[in-house]
Amino acid sequence: MNALKNDIIYWIWYSNISGISQAVKLKLLDNVESPKEIFKTAGKCLAANNVSKSIISRISAFASVEMIERYIPVLEKYEDMGITTYFDYDYPQLLCQIKNPPLVLYYRGEISVLQNRCIAVVGTRSATEKGKYHARSFAREIAAQGYTVVGGLSAGIETAAHIGAMSTGATCAVLASGIDVVYPSENKELYNKICENGVVISEHMPGARTGKYAIPLRNRIISGLCESVLLIEAPEKSGSLTIINHAVDQNRDVYVLDDKSTSYEFSGNRMLIQDGAAAVTNPYDIINNTGYTAYDSVRNSYAMSAAENVSYDTEKAHKKDYPDLSDDESSVLKLIRSGINQFDEIAMNSDLDVSSVGYALTMLEFKGIIKQKFGKVYEET
Numbered sequence: 001m002n003a004l005k006n007d008i009i010y011w012i013w014y015s016n017i018s019g020i021s022q023a024v025k026l027k028l029l030d031n032v033e034s035p036k037e038i039f040k041t042a043g044k045c046l047a048a049n050n051v052s053k054s055i056i057s058r059i060s061a062f063a064s065v066e067m068i069e070r071y072i073p074v075l076e077k078y079e080d081m082g083i084t085t086y087f088d089y090d091y092p093q094l095l096c097q098i099k100n101p102p103l104v105l106y107y108r109g110e111i112s113v114l115q116n117r118c119i120a121v122v123g124t125r126s127a128t129e130k131g132k133y134h135a136r137s138f139a140r141e142i143a144a145q146g147y148t149v150v151g152g153l154s155a156g157i158e159t160a161a162h163i164g165a166m167s168t169g170a171t172c173a174v175l176a177s178g179i180d181v182v183y184p185s186e187n188k189e190l191y192n193k194i195c196e197n198g199v200v201i202s203e204h205m206p207g208a209r210t211g212k213y214a215i216p217l218r219n220r221i222i223s224g225l226c227e228s229v230l231l232i233e234a235p236e237k238s239g240s241l242t243i244i245n246h247a248v249d250q251n252r253d254v255y256v257l258d259d260k261s262t263s264y265e266f267s268g269n270r271m272l273i274q275d276g277a278a279a280v281t282n283p284y285d286i287i288n289n290t291g292y293t294a295y296d297s298v299r300n301s302y303a304m305s306a307a308e309n310v311s312y313d314t315e316k317a318h319k320k321d322y323p324d325l326s327d328d329e330s331s332v333l334k335l336i337r338s339g340i341n342q343f344d345e346i347a348m349n350s351d352l353d354v355s356s357v358g359y360a361l362t363m364l365e366f367k368g369i370i371k372q373k374f375g376k377v378y379e380e381t
Helices: 005-015 022-031 035-040 044-048 053-062 065-069 074-075 093-099 111-115 129-144 157-166 185-197 214-224 241-249 266-272 299-307 327-337 344-351 354-366
Strands: 082-085 104-109 118-123 149-150 170-174 198-202 228-233 253-257 278-280 370-373 375-380
Touching: 005 035, 005 065, 005 074, 005 082, 005 104, 022 044, 022 198, 035 065, 044 053, 093 214, 104 111, 104 185, 111 170, 111 198, 118 129, 118 157, 118 214, 118 241, 129 149, 129 157, 129 228, 149 157, 149 185, 157 185, 157 228, 170 214, 185 198, 214 241, 214 327, 228 241, 228 266, 241 253, 241 266, 253 266, 327 344, 327 354, 327 375, 344 354, 344 375, 354 370, 354 375
Parallel strands: 118 149, 118 228, 149 170, 170 198, 228 253, 253 278
Antiparallel strands: 082 104, 104 198, 370 375
């Protein structure tokens, strides 16, 4: 791996600055070219944007060549590892919507499976045989319909769900450690199979171990990747319920297996159902309720819905004349004016390739004609 390719090393440096949330780091990029500019100026380029001195000081403390160089040998060690950043085309679309999205994702396998509709299948590590049976059955049928099943490679329910999904389709494991650190260790063989039949992702540098707060942080990614989260089995105090909490905060659909059991192992299920979560008894309770075709990708669906709902206003489209625009820039600006203003929607509805769309957007921003908002959404200034 060329660690300096596309300035990826600066993204990694920036994402690893401690003491600043990922959401704040993302906001700081609004008025600069890239993390490379922040590094080269030791954060001083942010001063004109009313960024606090404490944040600039924090960045400056990390802006050393030695800090950059420490990452290069680590990255070059893993030639089979992919890296995607928040602004890359293959970055999972739904993660852009969460409050604290990872700026960088490391992955092994085929990250394109995350362009499919994703459903998380989660539950307790101390699963009963009944719970594991349900997890395999639900995941197997969900994956067979073209969805990617997402979990955390945890023991119990999630292990069973990954196995069930791979028997008919794709799965994604989100790690709370570095991409090369398998936890629990007994899932090493499963990890290898997921790399071959789906994707394993992590927001942490290779070599990072699972820390105290890593699992709750990972759980926001599990739910963030998905439009729906299914709880198979959990007692009331199960840590897996934090995924449900994240799902609710992220406005994801929550489904809970109604096992009709009175046992302690399913007490979390009963609690959530009593609180209003959607109870399901078979996979088609979820599949038939989604309102979309399973094999339609997230990007395709967003692009189609945007195109179908466009009310094109010719007068509005010509409200300003920019005679110095290239053909590509004019084409992209026309789409933005018509209501297609999210990066992936623009790419899907344009006759241009992705790199040309990205360059046209960059030039339009540079010329002050458009501005970028959160979630790769563009609007005319």
